Amino acid sequence: MTILQKVKNFVRSRSIHVAYVDVGSCNGCDIEVLACLSPRYDIEQYGIFVHNNPREADILLVIGAYTPGWEEKLRGLWEKIPPPKAAIAIGNCPISGCLFARPHTLVDPPVAKHIPIAAQVPGCPPRPTEILSAILSVAPTIFADYEVKTK
Amino acid sequence: MALSLVAYIREFARVEWAKKFLAARTAPLVIPPYFRNYPELTGKTCTHHLFCMMACPAPGAIDVIRTPEGWQPRIHVGHCIRCGLCVEACPNGVLSSGRILESMFLDNTRLSFSFAITVDLDRCMGCGNCAVACPVNKLIDAQMSHGGRASTDDLLLKVSDGKCHVLHVEKCTGCKTCEHHCPNEAISVARLLEAVHSPEEEPWTS
Ligand code: SF4
Ligand code: SF4
Ligand code: SF4
Numbered sequence: 001m002t003i004l005q006k007v008k009n010f011v012r013s014r015s016i017h018v019a020y021v022d023v024g025s026c027n028g029c030d031i032e033v034l035a036c037l038s039p040r041y042d043i044e045q046y047g048i049f050v051h052n053n054p055r056e057a058d059i060l061l062v063i064g065a066y067t068p069g070w071e072e073k074l075r076g077l078w079e080k081i082p083p084p085k086a087a088i089a090i091g092n093c094p095i096s097g098c099l100f101a102r103p104h105t106l107v108d109p110p111v112a113k114h115i116p117i118a119a120q121v122p123g124c125p126p127r128p129t130e131i132l133s134a135i136l137s138v139a140p141t142i143f144a145d146y147e148v149k150t151k
Numbered sequence: 152m153a154l155s156l157v158a159y160i161r162e163f164a165r166v167e168w169a170k171k172f173l174a175a176r177t178a179p180l181v182i183p184p185y186f187r188n189y190p191e192l193t194g195k196t197c198t199h200h201l202f203c204m205m206a207c208p209a210p211g212a213i214d215v216i217r218t219p220e221g222w223q224p225r226i227h228v229g230h231c232i233r234c235g236l237c238v239e240a241c242p243n244g245v246l247s248s249g250r251i252l253e254s255m256f257l258d259n260t261r262l263s264f265s266f267a268i269t270v271d272l273d274r275c276m277g278c279g280n281c282a283v284a285c286p287v288n289k290l291i292d293a294q295m296s297h298g299g300r301a302s303t304d305d306l307l308l309k310v311s312d313g314k315c316h317v318l319h320v321e322k323c324t325g326c327k328t329c330e331h332h333c334p335n336e337a338i339s340v341a342r343l344l345e346a347v348h349s350p351e352e353e354p355w356t357s
């Protein structure tokens with residue numbers, strides 16, 4: 001591995017830009033993502049920066065059980081993110097539909113049907129700690145040696 | 152003058168301060184021991200009463216399965232919302248999560264179950280699927296005919312005059328089999344859970 005690649009890996013693991021999208025949640029998980037920004041958890045001390053702009057993001061946090069309104073939008077949003085990229089499902093909703101996965105509801109979980117999901121953080125809602133450690137463990141592994149892998 | 156300047160710089164350029172400034176960290180991220188996490192098995196014997204499954208509000212979160220060691224509840228991560236109701240509902244203390252069992256012991260509480268069945272008479276067409284499917288009805292009258300009509304009034308559900316009637320709601324075990332078998336979504340079962348004080352009993356001990 002070249003020194004340049006090593007530097008890139010280090011920088012990528014310390015500078016993770018995050019966008020989040022709510023595809024139909026109860027807002028519980030949104031609040032927990034918000035709590036990651038608070039001084040108690042302070043997401044920026046780990047080098048994670050919440051941009052909420054897909055064009056600049058590395059990680060997409062997907063929240064919610066996928067309502068019909070997202071049919072054409074989520075895929076497009078995912079394609080706007082430049083590679084290397086990864087999507088993380090936050091909460092039970094994108095994994096199983098949580099409490100909304102009942103007959104005759106409009107939700108269409110899991111979100112993995114619609115865009116590739118790299119990691120799942122179960123919980124209703126998950127603790128900010130769990131969200132943070134998921135981002136911190138997924139991002140460096142996926143982004144490491146990106147140029148080598150895609151050659 | 153120069154001396155005071157040196158003292159001034161020494162005061163404000165302390166190594167600990169610089170370290171704190173450059174590498175500030177909040178307390179390490181740990182999950183506190185009292186956190187109500189996914190319920191875990193305590194090792195006590197499950198008697199297959201299925202109270203956990205009845206109390207659980209999340210679809211597909213808990214199953215009781217047969218293992219070589221006997222019945223055992225299984226929690227499905229990704230479905231479970233960590234509400235802890237299954238822990239409270241179990242009469243044998245098979246599951247534990249956070250401090251739920253301790254506080255139930257201190258407060259001497261337990262969950263009591265009751266069920267409310269509503270039949271939407273405008274939608275019910277009197278097919279009797281619900282009454283035939285109901286496992287409680289099966290125990291009372293194994294010979295019930297396919298239309299849900301029967302001679303005895305001890306039944307839980309019964310079809311008469313072309314509509315389904317709830318005769319003994321107190322016999323209901325909340326399995327929701329009737330709900331799943333109704334072709335018209337006419338019947339619905341609501342589970343009512345109440346935490347009650349139980350001064351004389353200690354139901355969570357085995
Ligand atoms: S997982 Fe639970 S808290 Fe999160 S959005 Fe779904 S229902 Fe709300
Ligand atoms: S903690 Fe709640 S959601 Fe999870 S299995 Fe128990 S009753 Fe169901
Ligand atoms: S929910 Fe009650 S009435 Fe319905 S099938 Fe089960 S025991 Fe019978």
Ligand code: SF4
Binds near residue numbers: 276278332
């Ligand atoms: S409640 Fe449903 S299943 Fe029962 S008799 Fe009426 S239509 Fe049939």
